[in-house]
Amino acid sequence: MNVMYFAWVRERIGVPQETVETEAATVNDLIAELKTREDRYAAAFADISALRVALDQELSDFDAPLAGVREVAFFPPMTGG
Amino acid sequence: MNVMYFAWVRERIGVPQETVETEAATVNDLIAELKTREDRYAAAFADISALRVALDQELSDFDAPLAGVREVAFFPPMTGG
C-alpha cells in the first residue's frame, strides 16, 4: 500500500511517501500500527482531529475500511484558495 | 425650474428637458399642474407608481417640497448594471 504525507505531516514523518506492508482493516488500525513503529509516526499522529485522510485520492473517514485501497494519504486540513 | 425626463417618460413627453414656470409647492403639485396642461403630460404621469423623481440630482419623494429646487427629473425605475 502506498502511503503519502503532506505539509507538516510529511515534515514530521520525514518522507513524502512510502510503501507500507500492513494487514490493517481500517485507517484507524493503520495509524495505530504506524504509531507503534517509530516515534516520528507517534508525533505525526498524536492528534487525529488535526488530520484528514484520503483513500485513493478521495477524502475519507478514519474508520473507513482499507480493503482494496492502493493509496492512503494523510495531511492537515486543506488551505487552498 | 429645469425639468428633465428620461427613458419612456422623455419619449411620451417629447422633450428631454424644459424650463417650467410654476408655483407648485411639492412634486405632486407640479405633476398635477403639468397633467392639466397637455395630454402628453397626462399620459406620462398617468401612473405615478411607475415613476421615480430626483430633485437636484438626488432621488426624492413625490411629496417633497420644491422650495429652492433648481432641477427636477422624472424617470422610470432605474435599470443599471
Added chain:
Amino acid sequence: MQVRVQSEPFDAGAELNGFAQGRTDIGAVVSFTGVVRDTDGTLQEMLIEHYPGMTTSAITKIVEEAVSRWTLADALVIHRHGPLKPGEPIMMVATAAAHRAAAFAAADFLMDYLKSRAPFWKKEITDQGADWVAAKDEDEDALNRW
C-alpha cells in the same frame, strides 16, 4: 476608488490587472462584468440612456458606502452608456479586500445598488421593435439584503 461613466468600450482584463496592482495588503479581488445578453438571438442593439448630471455622483455615493461598510482596500466601477452590441461588456465592478468574504459581499452589494439606484435605463432594439427594459421587483427586493 475609481468611478468612470463612458460611452467608449473598456478592456475588462486590463482593468482587472491594473486594479489594486502591487498591493500586498490584499488577499482577495472580486470582479463583476455585465454583458449585453441576447438569449433569443433577436437583439440588434442595446441603448443605454443615463442622467449625466447625476450618474457619477450617485455611483460615487454607492461606492463610498461599500468601502466604509467592508473596509475595502480599493473599489472600481465602470459603466457605459450609448449603443451596445450583444456580447459587449456594459459595466464592471471590482473590489479588493484582505479577505474573500468582504470582497464578495461588497461586489454583490455594489451590483444590487447600481442595478436599482444608478440612473441608467436600458432599451432593447430587436427584430420586433424597441422596448425599455422594465425594472424587476426582485432587483428592488434585493436591496433589503443589505
Added chain:
Amino acid sequence: MQVRVQSEPFDAGAELNGFAQGRTDIGAVVSFTGVVRDTDGTLQEMLIEHYPGMTTSAITKIVEEAVSRWTLADALVIHRHGPLKPGEPIMMVATAAAHRAAAFAAADFLMDYLKSRAPFWKKEITDQGADWVAAKDEDEDALNRW
C-alpha cells in the same frame, strides 16, 4: 469548463478576457483572484504544496457541482503551487451565467469549497521562520452555507 493546476504564473486579465468570450447567452461574469497577502511586511515567500494525484480531480468535482447547481454557462479554476511572492496571484475562479445572482453564488461557493476541500497547503516563510497556515474554523463553517 476549465481546471488548471500549475506552478507557472497566470495573467488574470487575459484569462478574464478569454473566458466565455463571444457568448451572447450570458449577462454576468464574476471573477475571484486570490493574492499572496503580506499584512505585516514580513513575508518573504509563500510555498504552496499540493497532492498532484488528487488536485485536478478534486477541483473538477467541485466545479461540476457548481455548474449543475447554478446552470452556469461556463466556469474556470486556475490554482498555482510552488513558491510565490507577496502580491502574486495564487489562484483564480471565474463563473458565467445569464444572471448575476447565479454567477456570484457559484463563485462564492467555489471559493468556499476550494479553500477547504482542494488538496493545497500553504507555508509562510517570514523573517521569523517558516509556518504552515492553519485552516480556520470559519472556513469549514462556511461550507454549511451551501
